[in-house]
Amino acid sequence: MVLASCLQRCVRLLLLPLHLLARLGAWGSFYKRVFPYIMAKVAPLYNHKVCKQKQELFSNLRKFAGPSGQLTLLEIGTGTGTNFQFYPPGCRLTCADPNPHFRKFLLKSLSENRHVKLEHLVVASGEKLHQIRDGTVDVVVCTLVLCSVTNVQKVLAEVLRVLRLGGAFYFLEHVAADHSSWTYFWQKVCDPAWKYFGDGCSLSRETEKELEKTNFSELNLRRIRVTPYWIPTSPHIIGYAVK
Numbered sequence: 001m002v003l004a005s006c007l008q009r010c011v012r013l014l015l016l017p018l019h020l021l022a023r024l025g026a027w028g029s030f031y032k033r034v035f036p037y038i039m040a041k042v043a044p045l046y047n048h049k050v051c052k053q054k055q056e057l058f059s060n061l062r063k064f065a066g067p068s069g070q071l072t073l074l075e076i077g078t079g080t081g082t083n084f085q086f087y088p089p090g091c092r093l094t095c096a097d098p099n100p101h102f103r104k105f106l107l108k109s110l111s112e113n114r115h116v117k118l119e120h121l122v123v124a125s126g127e128k129l130h131q132i133r134d135g136t137v138d139v140v141v142c143t144l145v146l147c148s149v150t151n152v153q154k155v156l157a158e159v160l161r162v163l164r165l166g167g168a169f170y171f172l173e174h175v176a177a178d179h180s181s182w183t184y185f186w187q188k189v190c191d192p193a194w195k196y197f198g199d200g201c202s203l204s205r206e207t208e209k210e211l212e213k214t215n216f217s218e219l220n221l222r223r224i225r226v227t228p229y230w231i232p233t234s235p236h237i238i239g240y241a242v243k
């Protein structure tokens, strides 16, 4: 890990100009506009890789429909709307994302997935979902979001607040690798650069631990590898937790 720290310092040094731009607020406002275009290209490729896992994960969504048989679903960090294709017909959807520049991509995805019904589109971070009332949602979904949020605990507290009792939180997230692995070594080296080019994304987040600490009544979680081990985003957690 000494070598990882040295390399990480070198990366930080190379990133000094970017760090300065970020401090001045210029990088953030520029990259928030660019990132949706990047995700519009990357998300379909990623979906292709995890299509089977997502199909399997979302196959029991209906189980959590309310008494009327309708499923009220909130997706946090919706991005380009890459998950809509996996949602069941008639699903009543609320999308929350702090980046308004995703809107046009999300609307395109909606036009291609007419089986879901958009009820609300809110520009909000997962830490502050004031627009959504307590206990009103059957299912909350997060994919590749908890790596980017400012405060995972606050997001999970909001998830618990908006879910009705017996509702479920579905997740698919890339996470920190085993600390003794080469993947973790690369995660530590690449983290400072990844943060800038992944819109705040951290490669080495221990999301599994945060989920375990949250007051869910049931947690179904497994670790999977999505890409070869030398790719720093390869270790993932997938599953759902019940309130």
Ligand SMILES: C[S@@+](CC[C@H](N)C(=O)[O-])C[C@H]1O[C@@H](n2cnc3c(N)ncnc32)[C@H](O)[C@@H]1O
Pocket (backbone or CB within 6 Å): 039, 043, 076, 077, 078, 079, 080, 081, 082, 096, 097, 098, 099, 102, 124, 125, 126, 127, 142, 143, 144, 145, 148, 149, 150
């Ligand atoms: C890597 S993209 C993933 C998008 C989409 N969920 C997917 O699977 O393709 C990360 C998303 O999280 C959003 N995001 C970043 N910080 C967030 C926060 N604090 N709360 C909610 N969403 C956030 C970004 O705007 C972006 O849409």
